Amino acid sequence: MKPxxxxxxxxxxxxxxxxxxxxxxxxxxxxxxxQSLVPLxxxxxxxxxxxxxxxxxxxxxxxxxxxxxxxxxxxxxxxAAERSAxxxxxxxxxxxxxxxxxxxxxxxxxxxVGSLAHADPAAELCAVLATLGGTVTAVGPQGxxxxxxxxxxxxxxTTSLDPRELLTEARFPALPRGTGWAWKEIARRHGxxxxxxxxxxxxxxxxxxxEARIGLTGVGATPVRAARAERSLVGAVPSDAxxxxxxxxVRAEVEPDGDxxxxxxxxxHIAGVLTRRALAEALTRAREAA
Amino acid sequence: MPTREITxxxxxxxxxxxxxxxxxxxxxxxxxxxxxxxxxxxEHGVCGACTILMDGDAVRSCLMFxxxxxxxxxMTVEGLADGDRLHPIQQAYWEHHALQCGFCTxxxxxxxxxxxxxxxxPTEREIxxxxxxxxxxxxxxxxxVRAVAAAADVLAAAPDAGVRRAPALPDGCVPPTxxxxxxxxxxxxxxTPAPKGRTAKTKPSARPKPKRPAGRRRRA
Numbered sequence: 001m002k003p004x005x006x007x008x009x010x011x012x013x014x015x016x017x018x019x020x021x022x023x024x025x026x027x028x029x030x031x032x033x034x035q036s037l038v039p040l041x042x043x044x045x046x047x048x049x050x051x052x053x054x055x056x057x058x059x060x061x062x063x064x065x066x067x068x069x070x071x072x073x074x075x076x077x078x079x080a081a082e083r084s085a086x087x088x089x090x091x092x093x094x095x096x097x098x099x100x101x102x103x104x105x106x107x108x109x110x111x112x113v114g115s116l117a118h119a120d121p122a123a124e125l126c127a128v129l130a131t132l133g134g135t136v137t138a139v140g141p142q143g144x145x146x147x148x149x150x151x152x153x154x155x156x157x158t159t160s161l162d163p164r165e166l167l168t169e170a171r172f173p174a175l176p177r178g179t180g181w182a183w184k185e186i187a188r189r190h191g192x193x194x195x196x197x198x199x200x201x202x203x204x205x206x207x208x209x210x211e212a213r214i215g216l217t218g219v220g221a222t223p224v225r226a227a228r229a230e231r232s233l234v235g236a237v238p239s240d241a242x243x244x245x246x247x248x249x250v251r252a253e254v255e256p257d258g259d260x261x262x263x264x265x266x267x268x269h270i271a272g273v274l275t276r277r278a279l280a281e282a283l284t285r286a287r288e289a290a
Numbered sequence: 291m292p293t294r295e296i297t298x299x300x301x302x303x304x305x306x307x308x309x310x311x312x313x314x315x316x317x318x319x320x321x322x323x324x325x326x327x328x329x330x331x332x333e334h335g336v337c338g339a340c341t342i343l344m345d346g347d348a349v350r351s352c353l354m355f356x357x358x359x360x361x362x363x364x365m366t367v368e369g370l371a372d373g374d375r376l377h378p379i380q381q382a383y384w385e386h387h388a389l390q391c392g393f394c395t396x397x398x399x400x401x402x403x404x405x406x407x408x409x410x411x412p413t414e415r416e417i418x419x420x421x422x423x424x425x426x427x428x429x430x431x432x433x434x435v436r437a438v439a440a441a442a443d444v445l446a447a448a449p450d451a452g453v454r455r456a457p458a459l460p461d462g463c464v465p466p467t468x469x470x471x472x473x474x475x476x477x478x479x480x481x482t483p484a485p486k487g488r489t490a491k492t493k494p495s496a497r498p499k500p501k502r503p504a505g506r507r508r509r510a
Binding site: 001002003004005006007008010031034035038039041042043051053055079102103104105106108109189190191 | 291294310311312314317332333334335338341347348349350352353354355357358401404405418419420422423
């Protein structure tokens with residue numbers, strides 16, 4: 001349980017970090033919070049030849065509201081975001097999901113952006129980014145680009161990032177005023193990866209649903225936006241029957257895998273159950289906010 | 291592989307040593323600083339036995355490399371007791387039989403220290419959630435929960451009883467090292483535990499850690 005030897009670099013600027021990534025390509029791994037990477041290294045499932053530790057790049061340690069979007073730098077710890085008043089005000093879906101990421105000791109080190117870069121298919125934060133239609137910013141040798149959530153996540157633990165790119169920022173669109181939200185998940189124990197989880201955003205206009213967002217984790221190789229279920233809700237009057245129909249649509253849309261923690265059938269089933277519960281809770285919040 | 295110079299502070303004492311970058315902070319604390327109170331269970335961030343405070347935050351020392359703690363202010367289980375006098379949290383664990391084999395206890399104690407600082411009057415549910423990142427293979431959780439509740443009462447009655455916090459540092463900030471002080475201790479091969487002199491300890495700070503400036507965007 002000791003990591004293999006590696007060459008260690010701790011650059012002070014994004015430019016230096018990108019130059020190191022450019023020089024070492026896929027031999028290098030970026031170390032931010034290290035709460036996913038270091039376990040893999042300790043178990044020698046990962047043996048990067050070069051570690052680029054970005055913890056000294058202080059310009060990446062920020063959390064700010066920026067024109068209706070919450071911008072989090074690559075060094076913003078999950079615990080800092082969880083406790084942030086800005087997150088509570090502008091992006092409560094993110095705050096609710098953060099409280100279920102690992103344990104406090106993990107969140108004290110783990111970063112929001114690092115979780116997105118790791119792209120675990122059962123991670124909460126990837127699904128939140130997908131639900132809200134957020135973006136990430138990547139800086140590479142060719143310059144800076146913005147990547148939408150649906151283009152970032154490719155497969156299990158795989159993103160569309162080039163190995164020579166550094167994720168510097170995540171941008172979560174704030175929920176418009178009057179929008180209800182809910183994050184629901186089922187895990188075996190508190191802090192475990194979810195067997196399935198769902199994030200919902202729900203806006204009402206004149207008693208009908210004006211906008212619905214449903215994003216799921218743990219039910220496929222990437223976070224899933226339940227587009228058909230979302231469409232089935234828009235324009236409809238909220239009711240238990242409507243939630244049940246949306247839950248059925250979600251079950252039809254997801255293709256979970258079974259493993260030792262839960263069968264595919266069970267995951268599909270609870271994806272629907274959680275959707276129903278999340279929609280009901282989001283409706284209550286939307287009405288409270290109206 | 292080349293080694294690097296590492297200087298950090300643990301329980302108020304400065305330690306300086308050399309280690310390969312791949313050496314975890316937990317191993318550095320145990321092997322190079324001689325502080326073996328921090329235990330290693332799973333070594334991949336699940337069991338919580340290696341929990342320490344780094345700049346005031348509870349972290350898993352098996353999931354960091356020692357080089358990353360350069361200049362950091364750490365607190366380990368050895369920093370809890372005041373000489374022969376147990377810390378109120380240790381005392382509560384003792385009184386409530388919150389340890390059986392005791393292997394997980396250092397991690398539980400450090401988690402409890404940070405948890406009660408952040409949640410001084412916890413409900414039982416909050417206690418269970420707060421401890422969820424630590425595993426006890428003897429499964430003595432019931433008494434651990436009781437001990438934490440009792441410690442919360444004691445600390446609430448005497449707020450200066452020991453929940454101390456290092457000076458505020460932004461996330462990931464590496465402060466300048468305080469090497470060169472007379473207290474600097476060579477962390478080396480010698481495995482003798484560091485003698486504990488009260489003079490070398492940091493005094494409990496009456497100043498609470500300011501809130502993180504989460505709302506400000508810091509671009510250099």
